Amino acid sequence: MLWSLLKILVFVAIVALLAFGFGILMETAGGVQITVAGTEYTLSALQSVLALGVLVVLVWVFFKLLSLLIATLKFLNGDETAISRYFDKGREQKGYQALSDGLMALASGEGRLALAKASRAARYLDNPQLTDLLTAQAAEMAGDSPKAAEAYKRLLANQNTRFVGVRGIMKQKLSEGDSETALQLAEKALALRPKHEEVQDTLLQLQARAEDWAGARKTLSTKLKTGTLPRDVFKRRDAVLALSASQGVAEEGASLEQREQAIEANRLSPDLVPAAAMAARAYLEQGKKRPAIKVLKKAWEAQPHPDLAHVFAAVEPDESAAARVKRFEQLARLKPKDDETRLIMAELHIVAEDFPEARRSLGDLLERAPDARALTLMAAIEKGEGAEDAITQAWLARALSAPRGPQWLCDNCNHIHAEWAPVCEHCTSFDTLSWQRPETPELTGVTAAYMLPLITGAGASTAVDLAEEEIGEAEVIEADDGFEDAEVASQSAVAERVAGK
Numbered sequence: 001m002l003w004s005l006l007k008i009l010v011f012v013a014i015v016a017l018l019a020f021g022f023g024i025l026m027e028t029a030g031g032v033q034i035t036v037a038g039t040e041y042t043l044s045a046l047q048s049v050l051a052l053g054v055l056v057v058l059v060w061v062f063f064k065l066l067s068l069l070i071a072t073l074k075f076l077n078g079d080e081t082a083i084s085r086y087f088d089k090g091r092e093q094k095g096y097q098a099l100s101d102g103l104m105a106l107a108s109g110e111g112r113l114a115l116a117k118a119s120r121a122a123r124y125l126d127n128p129q130l131t132d133l134l135t136a137q138a139a140e141m142a143g144d145s146p147k148a149a150e151a152y153k154r155l156l157a158n159q160n161t162r163f164v165g166v167r168g169i170m171k172q173k174l175s176e177g178d179s180e181t182a183l184q185l186a187e188k189a190l191a192l193r194p195k196h197e198e199v200q201d202t203l204l205q206l207q208a209r210a211e212d213w214a215g216a217r218k219t220l221s222t223k224l225k226t227g228t229l230p231r232d233v234f235k236r237r238d239a240v241l242a243l244s245a246s247q248g249v250a251e252e253g254a255s256l257e258q259r260e261q262a263i264e265a266n267r268l269s270p271d272l273v274p275a276a277a278m279a280a281r282a283y284l285e286q287g288k289k290r291p292a293i294k295v296l297k298k299a300w301e302a303q304p305h306p307d308l309a310h311v312f313a314a315v316e317p318d319e320s321a322a323a324r325v326k327r328f329e330q331l332a333r334l335k336p337k338d339d340e341t342r343l344i345m346a347e348l349h350i351v352a353e354d355f356p357e358a359r360r361s362l363g364d365l366l367e368r369a370p371d372a373r374a375l376t377l378m379a380a381i382e383k384g385e386g387a388e389d390a391i392t393q394a395w396l397a398r399a400l401s402a403p404r405g406p407q408w409l410c411d412n413c414n415h416i417h418a419e420w421a422p423v424c425e426h427c428t429s430f431d432t433l434s435w436q437r438p439e440t441p442e443l444t445g446v447t448a449a450y451m452l453p454l455i456t457g458a459g460a461s462t463a464v465d466l467a468e469e470e471i472g473e474a475e476v477i478e479a480d481d482g483f484e485d486a487e488v489a490s491q492s493a494v495a496e497r498v499a500g501k
């Protein structure tokens with residue numbers, strides 16, 4: 001009510017103002033003088049205002065005619081809908097309606113409907129960027145990947161939508177499992193948008209999977225530069241990549257460059273166990289014992305690990321068992337209460353035949369976390385102290401069905417790896433492996449437990465004797481082919497030694 005009253009008042013005020021304006025114009029003396037081809041026209045104030053109005057109308061008509069002319073030219077050039085579009089402005093409205101309906105359908109998860117709306121919008125609108133984008137998304141949702149691929153290819157042609165097209169095709173190739181093409185597309189996409197985090201991560205993952213370590217390190221520094229990766233994580237991942245490039249240092253044919261990569265990886269991230277082990281090996285190959293020991297101690301302080309112990313043992317390969325125990329004290333002092341320290345020291349004391357000290361080294365480990373390794377060592381200690389066979393066999397039986405202790409575990413998918421790797425072999429995530437106890441212990445040992453009477457029984461004694469001759473007592477810590485083999489060797493060596501007597 002009040003609103004309509006206000007509108008009437010405003011209307012009356014405008015009419016009054018116009019009448020007042022005309023009155024002033026009529027009364028104003030003088031005007032505009034225009035000279036055209038020698039003839040002089042004098043326009044009064046009112047006339048000049050009217051003339052200005054006419055001029056505006058003429059200009060408008062001129063532009064209308066110009067756009068009709070352009071539409072005709074387009075039609076002649078092959079754009080069939082140009083003229084009909086010119087005359088049918090309603091088309092545009094219908095097109096945008098279809099486009100917004102399509103977006104709505106996309107948002108509500110109706111792929112087929114969105115696809116239909118997209119093709120309708122494409123028919124009415126001359127805006128391929130927008131309609132192709134909708135078509136691609138709708139086709140993806142509806143599971144029509146050939147159609148989506150077509151739309152993405154059309155998007156490639158335009159500078160503005162090129163990135164969307166490349167990224168779309170890249171994702172399609174990824175889901176098809178064609179990682180080689182996906183890698184090339186990811187490189188192209190990153191060149192177009194260096195700050196795009198998802199593309200950065202995809203490229204990094206693909207490069208790591210393809211073992212292109214140099215390329216991956218470049219991508220990683222792009223991530224640091226564009227601010228999508230904090231500096232400390234960058235350092236750690238850069239170390240992982242340097243380490244991956246250096247793999248094979250333990251082998252004899254390792255190049256000088258590989259050795260330097262291992263040492264650099266260790267410098268970048270001193271806590272990274274495999275890098276420290278690799279760097280220490282590289283130093284040992286060059287005959288540099290001091291830096292090797294330093295690197296190992298530094299890493300042991302952060303994370304005691306069997307791999308480090310094995311390299312530490314390799315520093316003095318020919319020392320006596322007692323000397324080795326004494327030398328390992330340096331390492332043990334750094335983390336005296338750690339499980340790995342306890343296990344390694346117990347193993348070394350067993351080798352040195354100091355069984356009471358071995359038992360003391362294990363401490364409360366058997367109550368706290370009785371894994372296969374601790375239980376096997378306990379069987380060896382009992383045997384060494386002259387316990388009855390039944391007792392040692394009971395320990396061994398427990399060991400066979402016990403969990404295996406810490407492993408390289410993927411934080412992402414919990415897959416267990418026999419050896420450290422930069423990329424998870426199950427879910428292919430990058431740098432997700434950490435050394436920890438699996439939450440769900442494997443039960444592979446259970447069948448082995450049933451076999452125990454066969455292994456320890458009288459019938460097996462000849463085979464065990466043979467094995468015993470081959471596996472010397474000092475073998476426990478000298479099995480050098482990586483941790484897995486070493487652990488198995490040490491367990492079976494101890495088990496066989498115990499069982500054989």
Ligand SMILES: [Zn+2]
Binds near residue numbers: 410411427429
């Ligand atoms: Zn994984």
